[in-house]
Amino acid sequence: MIQKQILALCLYSEFWKDAKRILNIKMFPKELNSIFTAISDAHKKYETSFNVMELLLVHRDKFPALPQTTRNEIEDVIKSLELVKVPHVKLAKDVLYNFWKRDKARELGEKAIDIYRGKDNITFGELQKIIDDATDKEKIEGGATYTIVNEDIDELLKEAMTDTEFKFNLDPLSLNIEGLSRGHFGIILARPELGKTTFACHLTQEYIRQKKKVVYWANEEPAVRIKLRILQSYFIREKHEMVTDIKYCRKIYHQVIKPYLIVHDCVGTDIDEIMDYAELNKPDVIVIDQLDKIKVAGSYDRGDERLKALYVQAREICKKANCLVWATSQASYNGENRQLITYAMLDNSRTGKAGEADFIIGIGKPSEVDTDGTRILNISKNKVNGWHGYVTCKMDYTKGRFDP
Numbered sequence: 001m002i003q004k005q006i007l008a009l010c011l012y013s014e015f016w017k018d019a020k021r022i023l024n025i026k027m028f029p030k031e032l033n034s035i036f037t038a039i040s041d042a043h044k045k046y047e048t049s050f051n052v053m054e055l056l057l058v059h060r061d062k063f064p065a066l067p068q069t070t071r072n073e074i075e076d077v078i079k080s081l082e083l084v085k086v087p088h089v090k091l092a093k094d095v096l097y098n099f100w101k102r103d104k105a106r107e108l109g110e111k112a113i114d115i116y117r118g119k120d121n122i123t124f125g126e127l128q129k130i131i132d133d134a135t136d137k138e139k140i141e142g143g144a145t146y147t148i149v150n151e152d153i154d155e156l157l158k159e160a161m162t163d164t165e166f167k168f169n170l171d172p173l174s175l176n177i178e179g180l181s182r183g184h185f186g187i188i189l190a191r192p193e194l195g196k197t198t199f200a201c202h203l204t205q206e207y208i209r210q211k212k213k214v215v216y217w218a219n220e221e222p223a224v225r226i227k228l229r230i231l232q233s234y235f236i237r238e239k240h241e242m243v244t245d246i247k248y249c250r251k252i253y254h255q256v257i258k259p260y261l262i263v264h265d266c267v268g269t270d271i272d273e274i275m276d277y278a279e280l281n282k283p284d285v286i287v288i289d290q291l292d293k294i295k296v297a298g299s300y301d302r303g304d305e306r307l308k309a310l311y312v313q314a315r316e317i318c319k320k321a322n323c324l325v326w327a328t329s330q331a332s333y334n335g336e337n338r339q340l341i342t343y344a345m346l347d348n349s350r351t352g353k354a355g356e357a358d359f360i361i362g363i364g365k366p367s368e369v370d371t372d373g374t375r376i377l378n379i380s381k382n383k384v385n386g387w388h389g390y391v392t393c394k395m396d397y398t399k400g401r402f403d404p
Contacts, residue, residue, distance in 0.1 A: 002099055003029065003032055003099075004032075006019070006095070007035055007036065007039065007081060009096070010039045010043075011051065011052070018096065020040070022096070023036070023100075024279055025037065026280055033280070034059065034063055034066075035055075035078060039058075041058065044297040052079060055078055056079070059074070108131065111126055111127055112127060164177075164180065164384070165179065165180075166179045166207060166210065166285060167179040168203075168206070169206050170202075170393065172391045172393075173393070176379075177379070177384060177387050180324055180358070180359060182284075182318075183318050183323075184384065185325050185327070185356060185357050185358050185359075186357060186360070187327050187343075187357045188200055188328045188329070189335075189343065189346060189363070190331055190362065191331045192330065194363050194365060194375070195363050195395045195397070195402070196329075196330075197220070197226070197229070198229070199363060200289060201400045202402045204233070204287055205230055207260075207284070208234060208257055213259075213284045214260060215264065215277070215283040215286050216261070216287045217266040217269070217286070218266060219288065219294065220289055223263045223265035229400040230261065232398075236399055238399055266288075269295065270296060271294050271296050271310055274294070274317065275317050278317050282322070284323055285325075286317065286321075286324070287327075287328075288314065288325065289328050290329070290330075291310065291311070291314060291327035292310070292347070292348070294310060296309050296313060304348055307353055308349065311352065311353045330347040331346065332347040335364070338364050339365065339376050340362065340380075340390060341380075342378065342380040343381050358381075358382075358384060359379070359382055361377055361380075362377070363375050373394050373397070375395045375402065377390060
């Protein structure tokens, strides 16, 4: 099995330097996914070669909650890597390159079948890009890592016409900017208790109405509470009202909401896990609540350097998984009791975090005393259509809503 041979080679740091640039979790069957993730984490942490027994320890530490039967099966596979014959370095590179080409052939075949079956969101330009990628041996030999834009004018215009695929559907905001698209990275910014998570839940239910698959990573409130808040926002009802009409809510949940919503509890999760998940599962939208608390590999002298690296990785998710990513982030004390919250108020990083975003929306309130839930949504960064300004709306915390 070539995948096992590749995994055995990946234990060696010299091989991993080349392999990490082109390998990804999708290239391996599900039963090997956690092994590949453990190998990747081990190299980031130790930056050296390691043996099978050390990999076993890393895997146990990385996945402590696996059922015993599953753990035994995976550990048997890890132990079997000792028996895999690995070639010398030059031949190993050829093995890696051939494995990569085979995976590209699989990707090419799947896209071609999609076209044959009439899926109109796949173009021949995408097929050509896969072919160009698979024949570019410089990628594996440490050469250029740039890619050429091969799309013709029709494809470029088609992409431009779908530049607002994910609608806000929130007047008057929608009058100035209709929505965002795949590849965009947005930040929701506010002081504590002003509605960052409520706004994220509101956006989530809007995307569900648009039949978009949303994965919400809950990093502050428990995931079960977040999921309930999303449902409240969808049904526009308080909890007791949902209980009163449980039959209707249950029916709509199973038929309409559940196919498009996944909520993860991600306390202690690192950004690479979210990246791997996104590449493997291809959601339309990812929401990361309190992104600053997510772990990122590496050692940093200053907190702002760590946050810059974290937000760079979050932006990479947008590109690699071809999805929209929203993150919530705390505003610094400079934003306390301010009506207009700007990206200069991003906590612990005035430029590093903001520099990675396409769209930043700040949530403020008109006065120090919050009497009626009025909120001011200020667009301080907008690479989508360039509009900057603010709109006023009402937040209803009990129903998880932002409304005109």
